[in-house]
Amino acid sequence: MSRIRLALLVSILAIGCTATSDAPPWSPPEAPPPPPREAMYLELEQGDLETADGIMNDTWPARGFPAAKLAWPLTWTEDPYNDAFFRFMFYSLRYTEHLWFAYRATGEERYLEKLHAILRSYIANEKVRPFNRRTIDNEHATAYRVMVLTYLYVKLEKRGSLPPDVGDGLRSSLARMAEYLMDPRRFESWANHGFTQAAALLVLAHNLPELEGASTWRTTGLERLEVMRTTNIDADGVDIENSPFYHMFVLGLVTQIGAWAAEHEPSIAPRWEATKRAMIHYLAYVTYPNGRLPMLGATGTSIVANQDPLIYGPLAAIDPEFAWVWSRGEGGTPPAKRAELFPIAGLFVLRAPKAAPEQTFVTFDSGIYRTDHSHLDALSTTIYSDGAALVPDSGLYTYDRGADYDYFHGTRAHNTVVVDGKDQPEGAARPGAYGVTGNTSWATGESTLYQGVTHRRTVVIIDQGLVLVTDDLASDTPHEYAQTWHFFPGAGLSVDGLDTNVDNIKAVPILLLRQADPEGLSVAHAYGQTNPIQGWVSLAYSKKEPAHAVEYRRYGTHASFATAFVMGRRARSGTPARVRQRLDPVTGERLVTVCAEGSNATVRIRNEGTADASVGVSKGGC
Known part of the structure; x- marks a missing residue:
């Protein structure tokens, strides 16, 4: 082989290797085709064979529980787990979408026959059933059912697969449900349910305009959608x-x-x-x-x-x-933006300079309780660093009222200060000032939700892997103040005096929590405690697991906390971590010195919790 041919071959191979090894630049997915008139929600056009095959065997999905084996024929009183989400999904008929998907995907008539059977069972029950707002007459489930049945009606009719009795029954049911949703009492404008309740009227009016009342449904649907857009x-x-x-x-x-x-x-x-x-x-x-x-x-x-x-x-x-x-x-x-406030919601988001999965990141809630999907968590803080939420919120466990709901919805399940062991009332905290200085980002806020108590909190990301949280609480009468912190599931935790040390699941130190001013301060530890409930986390609906929590407690008319979170390599270095605080006798500012691996910093906090607050960080003090 000549040198020229060899060089040419090497060049071609090199070009080929370069072309195959270099990944194309990332680009966002393309938008889907415009939605058809009968499918405002894309999920109506989607589905999976596994779910469809389960329903063929009368086995229905149940989030958070084993799939539910239901007797056939259906009684339309099904509620195997006494669970709000199962009831919503089942009585909205959303799972029937999978049967239609399976029929389109495979062409197998058995899926269509099962869909017809379920629809006939539903129609027969509609003629005789009593009113039941807990199940089939739930406003949210009803609205989704209008969307599903409108979609199925149009699709089945277009394919010539809509038997006359099914078509008549669906039209009758859809008209009845539309009138039910037209009642202003059935429009849940204060929650996301209202979007679908308004949209259902609009979609039905567009697809079955021959039904009596369709013009009014369209007008009302448009009006209510605008209400939702502007108020929710x-x-x-x-x-x-x-x-x-x-x-x-x-x-x-x-x-x-x-x-x-x-x-x-x-x-x-x-x-x-x-x-x-x-x-x-x-x-x-x-x-x-x-x-x-x-x-x-x-x-x-x-x-x-x-x-x-x-x-x-x-x-x-x-x-x-x-x-x-x-x-x-x-x-x-x-x-x-390394310090961002959403002022109406009252939520601060803080981050360290490093833009990577390891970046230290904090949320700080200084806002208002607005709906039942809010929690009683004013001035609560979550801390993420080194690739994980090290100090997370406890999550959502259930929508059903009871002791577990009270805990996960209540104040002691959140990283804030609990007063006298009680939940905060519904209401608003107030965001104060916030800013960025060098590697430091900070925010401050105030709450007076506990009667007679003023609580001011400042959160400071001093640098990557180093966070300071200060609390000041004052009242004319004495109270027990419990500064509460929750840690990630699977964490290893030890408490040495007032020092809390947290390891990851590989027993590697990941977080050190240190307190200033030990005098008069006590600490309590909980893990899967049941009376009172404390030390639990819910990563998925209806599932909970024990997780470590600590409460630092003071008693009196006034309480002050200064808490340092030393994370990642700083926690593993072996360098002792400590925090001290004092008041500047001249300016009245709070001065907090945080000493840890790579840190020799004094944080100066002025006018804590207010719109005039300021935070500065200087070297020295250790």
Whole structure:
């Protein structure tokens, strides 16, 4: 072989290797095709064979429980686990979508026959059943059922697979449900349910305009959708439920309603587009650096990039900071603001300079309790660092009232100060000042929710892996103040005097918690405690597991805490960590010195908890 031919061959091979080894640049997913008139929600067009095959054997999904084997024929009183979510999904008929999907995917008539059988059973029951708001007449389930049955009616009719008796029964049921939803008492405008209750009227009117009342349903649906858009999403672009999960869920609804409107109600589409863009910003900022949502309010374990790519993926083309979140850092740009306040929601988001999955990241709630999906968690803080939520919220366990609901919804399940062992009442904390100085980001807030008690908290990310939280509580009468901290499930924990040391699941030190001013301070530890309930976390709905919690307690008319969180390599270094505080006798400022590996810092806090607050960090003091 000549040298020229050999050189040419080597060049070709080199080019080929380069082409195959270099991954193409990341780009956001393309938007799906415009939605058909009968499918405002994309889930109606989706499904899976596994769920369909389960229903063929009368086995129905049950989130948080084993799949439920139900007797056939259905009685329409089913509630195998006494669970609100099962009732909602079953009585909305949402699972029947999978049978239609399986029929379209395989062409097997057995799926269509089962769907017909379920619809006939439902129609027969409609003629004789009593009113039951707990199950089939739940307003949210009814609205989704209108969406599902409208979709199935149109699809079956187009395919010539709608038997006359089924068609007549569905039209009768849909008309009756529309009139039920028209009742203003059935419009839950204070929660995300109202979006679907309004949308159902609009979709039904568009697809069965021959039904008596359809014109009025359309008008009412449009009016109520505007109510939802303007009252359930605040001027910051934040869903009012104080739950990152429900914000993400409502963003999905807003995105789908806007896409449907662009095709079928174009006059309202621009307003929904603007709302969608505002909501994307909050989701980009509230998401932890590992792509998970903090479990604030009614939020369980949620990974942003695992959501439906047809709905959420195209949003990455709109906002480069959301593109960073959606792509897990492969595209877009990291959120630029290291201290961000959503003032109406009252939520601060703080982050260290390092834009990576290890970045230290803090949420700090100084806002208002707004709906039942909010928790009683004023001035609560979560801390993420080194790839995990080290000091998380306890999560969502159940919607059903009882002792477990009271705990997970209540104050002692959150990282704040509990007064006299009681829950905070519903109400509002107030965000104060916030800012960034060098590597430091900080925020401060105030709460007077406990009667006669003023609580001021300041949260400072001094640097990567180093966080300071200070609390000042004052009252005219003495109280017990319990500064409460919850740790991630699987953590190893030891308490040495007042020092709390936390290891990861591999028994490697990951977090040191240190307190200033030991005089008069005591500590209590809980792990899976049942009376009173303390030391639990719920990563998934209806599932809970023990997790370590500590309560630092003081008693008196005044209590002050200064708590340092030393994380990651700083916790593993072997360098002793300590924290001291004092008041400047001249200025009255709080001076807190934090000593740890790589840190010799004094934090100066002025006018804590107020709009005039300031925080400065200087070297020295150790």
